[in-house]
Amino acid sequence: MAVRRDILFALGLIVALCAITALFGGGLKSDFYLDDFPNLSVLSSVSMPGGFWFATLQNASSALGRPLTMFSFALQAESWPSDPAAFKRINLLIHLFNTLLVAMVSQQLFALRKLPNSQWLALAVALLWAIAPLHLSSVLYVIQRMSLLAATFSLLGVALYLRADQLFAQGRWRAGYLRLTLGYGACLLFGVLAKENAILLPTLLLLLDGTLCRQRLRPPAWKRYQLAFLWLPLVMLALYLVFFSQALNYSSRPFDMGQRLLTEGRVMFHYLAQFLWPVGPELGLYHDDFPLSRGWLYPVSTLIAASGWLLLISAALGGSRHWPVLSFVTGWYLLAQLLESSVISLEIYFEHRTYLPMVGVCWGIIFWGERLLQQRPSMKRLVLTGFALYLLAIASVTWQQAHLWSQPLLMAAEKMEQHPNSERARLSGAQQLLKRGEGDAAVRLLLHDKSWSQLPASRQGRLLLLSCSEEVPLPNPGYWQGITYSREIIDSLQQLLGALGTNNCPRWPIENASQLLVTLQENPAYSGRHAVHFMQAKLALLVGDLEEAKTQARAANQNGRPDVEWMLIDIALSTGDREGAAIALEQAQQKIDRLGWRSLRYRPLLKAYRQRINGAPPP
The missing domain is CATH 1.25.40 (Serine Threonine Protein Phosphatase 5, Tetratricopeptide repeat)
Incomplete structure (x- = not known):
């Protein structure tokens, strides 16, 4: 019986993945957009000496440079800029893999709550999440492979934490600690190298520990482990943002931090509305005209949104013991977008920011739907029919919008x-x-x-x-x-x-x-x-x-970059001035040495220039 159930579940997953591919596939033959060009133009240099690693390490989107994502792009350099579909196909494959991870994590969480049919409930969560038209901006906007990969490693980290939790419940402390430390540590590292959002993985694990896993058996020294491996990365992030980063600098924005925070309260409700009942013309990349909140009453929806979040957060904090699911769903949605939707001076609205946060929302919807059916079994046919029609309606919007991307x-x-x-x-x-x-x-x-x-x-x-x-x-x-x-x-x-x-x-x-x-x-x-x-x-x-x-x-x-020195070397070599080229190379070396680990991006180019100078013909 169990084998038959597993086979049916596997077939259900295959059908779901095929459906997702069909829905999103209509938009693969679209174009590059917005930040694709400044971030991916470096792929043209991959064929040059040291160009592959330069393309991997040069990205200036953040302090770390998101090298893991850029590495994946560098592997596809031959498709730039002529074949956007090649990049989008990889994005779609990552989205399909993430769908499997969402199903796995959801099943673990349903099993934790001792719900029957956890596999089919997990499939419902994964399908509801994966076909959302809001995710078109994550899959078809090429550069948002960064968000896709960060979500991949975050979901893997959550799944490994839940597996470690099972080992703890069996009294296998050493095995649980080993799996959690190695798995969580690797996921945190690779996730941050894909995009900095993954640094929020510790917050999601702390959320789970304080809500759905609150009553679970914990190993010795668990509090000290939390402080060292979960809280410490968050404290380091906060210190970096406050003292070493320009992320809180609003001088280049037409709004200040207060206006951004007020506006984001409305934006996060808008995300939810567009996810739960998407309106096609309002979807897409072009939300740079989203109206700012200039005060609590300008517009009045600012105060309404702030009041709504205050109530939800109060209920989540105060009810973590009695309403752990509400606390988990609310916390997941807010914490998973804490970096991009709070104090950092980013633009106001982008749909890809909802990619990971909506996982918790979908899990909550299916959980409460199952609880409703347990209490009102007579409504089963009505609820299932309504859910199927709802999925078809959402899928039709996704299909229509995906084909619009191709035009x-x-x-x-x-x-x-x-x-x-x-x-x-x-x-x-x-x-x-x-x-x-x-x-x-x-x-x-x-x-x-x-x-x-x-x-x-x-x-x-x-x-x-x-x-x-x-x-x-x-x-x-x-x-x-x-x-x-x-x-x-x-x-x-x-x-x-x-x-x-x-x-x-x-x-x-x-x-x-x-x-x-x-x-x-x-x-x-x-x-x-x-x-x-x-x-x-x-x-x-x-x-x-x-x-x-x-x-x-x-x-x-050039603010510490060696661009000037490269030019001076080229000029010197063009006139046969090897001594002048060597002086410029030494100056470039000094600049690069001051860049710390980010100097790695310039090392291959430095080596290539040194070889040119040593092999240059005499004047």
């Missing part, structure tokens, strides 16, 4: 209609028009009947790039004398310089680019002069003025 221009148009103030939707629409060869339409979409000074920096930067090949009403030179620093403008100018002198940029004479850089350099309010010097050096190299290139390169301050 990027149509998706951008729909999202612009739903989010008229979204800069991301407008930029995405312009990008798709440009791909179709409709440059004039892209320019009109970006200008949107506004003058240049009225445009946000992101659109100004994109228009600068478009002006390479399209007629764009650029501002007069005096405009650049009064602007302040903008990362978007710098990035666009750097791309523009890369296109100068090629067929991709026939409308920009080199003299015009040089004059623009000089104007920015003379602007007393512009704080990005080091970047301008560096671009002037590149421009001087382009026209063959090596002395000017060296002068501008030495004036550039």
Whole structure:
């Protein structure tokens, strides 16, 4: 009987995985979006000497650089940038594996609560979670492989903790401690190397220990173990954020910490609403227009949301003994997004932040549904029929939205209609028009009947790039004398310089680019002069003025990075100056040595330059 049940359960899992693949597969032939480009452009260097490890270790998204995820991307470098579907297929495979992990963890938790049919309940949790259209942004947005992998190791860590709990219940202290320490430690390490969210794994284990596992038998020295292995990483994280990180710096954001916290209360209820009853046009990547909370009553939903969370948190904290499931579900949802939805100065709204938090919500829904059927067995047919219809409704939204992802221009148009103030939707629409060869339409979409000074920096930067090949009403030179620093403008100018002198940029004479850089350099309010010097050096190299290139390169301050030295080495080697190249290499070595473990990303390149210098022909 047990073997037959296991076979049926395995078949059920296979059918569920096939259904998930069919739903998400419609969106695989879509495009790269948003942060895909700045994070993955380094894959173009994989074929160069030391390029593979440079691509793996160079990511600047965080202090650690998320090397595990970047390693997985580097393995697919040959598919960049021509084949987005190759990256998305791997993301989908990770999502399918995570679905199996959700089923495994859910079964362990149901068994812990001594519910019958724990396998089928776990399958229901996994299916409800996996087909949610909210997760399209995690699977089809390539760079969010970071979130997928962080969730993978977090779920594995929870599963290993629950297995150790079983060993503790059997009195096998040593085996339990060994499994927990090695398994949890490995999952925490690999999870953090995928994305920093995994540092919250200890909070999830502490939550389990204080709720669903509260009455379980615990081994000797358990409290000391918790302090050393669960609480200590969290204390170290807090100290890092407060004293060593720029994560709490809001100077580049149009909101402060208080406004962000007030807004996130509404956002987290919005996530729940979109998960439980998704509205297709409101889904997607383009939520940069989500209205901020400027005060408790602006809008009034801020106070309502804050009151709702206060009640739920109070019930969860006060009822952990009597209502452990409520405490667990509430705690899991909030703690799993503690980093991205609290005090750190990130953007307000992204759907991928719900990927792991929704596991607890789904488990709670199925748990309470089963309890309802135990108390009202006469409602079984009604509840099961309703649940099946609900899954079909959710699946239909996922299928429709996945196919919309495969039509990027149509998706951008729909999202612009739903989010008229979204800069991301407008930029995405312009990008798709440009791909179709409709440059004039892209320019009109970006200008949107506004003058240049009225445009946000992101659109100004994109228009600068478009002006390479399209007629764009650029501002007069005096405009650049009064602007302040903008990362978007710098990035666009750097791309523009890369296109100068090629067929991709026939409308920009080199003299015009040089004059623009000089104007920015003379602007007393512009704080990005080091970047301008560096671009002037590149421009001087382009026209063959090596002395000017060296002068501008030495004036550039690359904030500890050896980019200037690489350029000086290239200039010296081009003139046969091996001594000058060696001096620049030594300066690069000193900079790299000060980077600590992050210097690993530059070591292969350093070695390649040393070999070039040693093998350079004499002048």
